[in-house]
Amino acid sequence: MTDDLRETDRSDFRLVAVEGVIALLAGIAAVAGSYAAVGFTPSFVAAPVSTFVVATTPSAVITWSIQTLGDLGDQLGFLLALTLTVLLFAVTAAIGTRAADAISAPVPVPASLAVGLLCVVPALALTGAPISALGAGIGAGLVVAAASFGSTAVPGSAGSTDSGTDSISAARRSLLQAIAGTIAIGSIGGVLGSGRGSGGDTPKPSGPVAADVGSLLAEAEDKSLAVNGLEGLLSEEFYQVDINSVDPVVSASDWNLRVTGVVEEESSFSLSDLKSMDEEHRFITLRCVGESLNGKKMDNALWTGVPISALLDETTVSDECCVMFRAADDYYEEFPLAALKDGFLAYEMNGRPLPRSHGYPVRALIPGHWGEINVKWITEIQVLEQEAEGYWEKNGWHGTGPVNTVAKLHAVNHLDGGKIQVAGHAYAGTRGIERVEVSTDGGSSWTDATLSEPLPGTDVWRQWEYTYEPNGPHEVVVRATDGEGNRQPREQENAFPNGASGWVSKRIEP
Incomplete structure (x- = not known):
């Protein structure tokens, strides 16, 4: 008798777990359905959740993320928002399934319909966009419908007519059907959503650019240094x-x-x-x-x-x-x-x-x-x-002032004959760049680098390049001097709160 009760408890737990997983899959499908309807726009159900996550994150955490994680921090933040959005619709789907079971006696209501209609509510509350909300409801409803296909109710719900071993088999079948439905909706949503809201009503580029613009673009290309691995x-x-x-x-x-x-x-x-x-x-x-x-x-x-x-x-x-x-x-x-x-x-x-x-x-x-x-x-x-x-x-940032002077080192090329070429960009805002110096001995001695010809304008970067013969492993250091005669400061400062500064260096092996 005790063993029978334990087996029954295990079976009930499995059924509840399957019901929970199906609800989670419905949550994923709701997000995919919204994306299919409106794409990556503010009407996407995860967008307001992401805004909420950013708004409630402490400033110290944001600063740490910017300095330590960079773009990865933004990606992780949005992943958190996506997760929270999926969980919101998963809970809504679970409530919808239970609600359908509760009212099935007097008036039979398909769980898929109840879930779909119920998921429209939070989606509409989040975005205020009926199309996005409808997409979320359809996505969630279709997954529950797929799970219920061939059965009278979603396994694990009160309305299920299966029992015992048959219930476990039905649950497994429903779970596989729900997974297949989620994959299908996710795939379709990805294709449809990627073509929506990509640029508002931005006119698609067509034909050549204006003659005066083309002339300036050509000038930028002509004045760019031909250095492998360095952006023009x-x-x-x-x-x-x-x-x-x-x-x-x-x-x-x-x-x-x-x-x-x-x-x-x-x-x-x-x-x-x-x-x-x-x-x-x-x-x-x-x-x-x-x-x-x-x-x-x-x-x-x-x-x-x-x-x-x-x-x-x-x-x-x-x-x-x-x-x-x-x-x-x-x-x-x-x-x-x-x-x-x-x-x-x-x-x-x-x-x-x-x-x-x-x-x-x-x-x-x-x-x-x-x-x-x-x-x-x-x-x-x-x-x-x-x-x-x-x-x-x-x-906590103080970045509204003039930009700091910097010479960056982004390209290191080993040339024929054993020579090494180093190169990068230099920028000092409206002060302009007058000079870039390179040291191949860690800062003990300096040599002027070759600069690209300046482009028209008062707020434009320049490229620099220096080729030399190395003498064993060494440290290359670069520094810039702006148009007012001010040299890039040596002391290194982190980006927070006034922007990064200091000499840039890199250890190079011949």
Whole structure:
């Protein structure tokens, strides 16, 4: 008798476990269904959860993640958000299954229908997007339907008519069917979702770029040093750092930029308004304040747009202290009003409309300053009477000032004849780069490196290259001097809170 009870308990536990796994699979399918419907956009059910995770993470943890994990920290954060989202819909699916069992006596209700309808509720609450919510409900409902196929109810539920050994067999069959359904929905969702929301209404690039843009792009290619393993003067892959894992989708036709605050009259500008002004093309380099000293979050592009002064002149801005930029992703950054003198509003990047990931339809560029104040998806320029903290300042960073001078070492090539070639990029914001020096003996002696010819503009990086004959294992050190005669400081400082600085060095074996 006791053995029979124990066997019954084990069977019940297995059935409950299977029911739990099926609920978890339904949660995965709900997320996949939402992705299939709206893609990687703010309407995706995991997007608001990710925003919540970022908002509730302590500043110290964010700072540690930036410095220690880099991009991996962002990926792990979004993975946590995905996990929490799946668990939310898994619990909802379990409740839906139980609810269907509870009301099955007076009115038979398929568990798949109950789960599907119930999953729509949290999805709609999270996103406010009916299409995304419907996708989540269909995804979860289909998995439960697959699990129930050939049986009167999901195994483990009160409505199941199977018992004993038959129940275990039915549970296994239902689990395999649920797994197959989840794989199918996940695969279909991945294909459908990848083609949705990739760029808002960003026009697809077609045809050649404008002649003046093409000429500048060709100039950047011609002036690039031919060094194996070193990116040219025009970046092929531009780094991306944002506060949210999912970029906003902004319609160009609906976008407008408001100028508010301490101005004689507040005003608003559409994208058409900007494009009706005299456009300019500028090479501008951006560097992330949170990158490591020899990191690769520093890139250059040719931007097309209009000076911010063209907008501010019309509002007759008084001589106030500061300005706050605000963006469609709820990001905001404050800096001195004087920095707007050479500010730029860009709507094209390398002759094409801005990619969604880089601020489509319009972003701000503030020459000479850290990348964080070059706000993407900008929606408001607010002139302030008193200083206020921006997003990263509230998290302890002080990166609104001019960028630090740096010479990076990114390429080491062993050439024929035993020679070694080292190369990299150097950048000092609007101060420009006058000189890069290389030491092959750990800093005891120095030699000038070859610099690439400067590109047009006041805020552009340069490449450097040096070839030499080695004498055994050695340490290569590089340092830059800016256009004002200031040498890159030797002392190494971590990125937090003012940006990384110091000489870059690398141990090289011949």
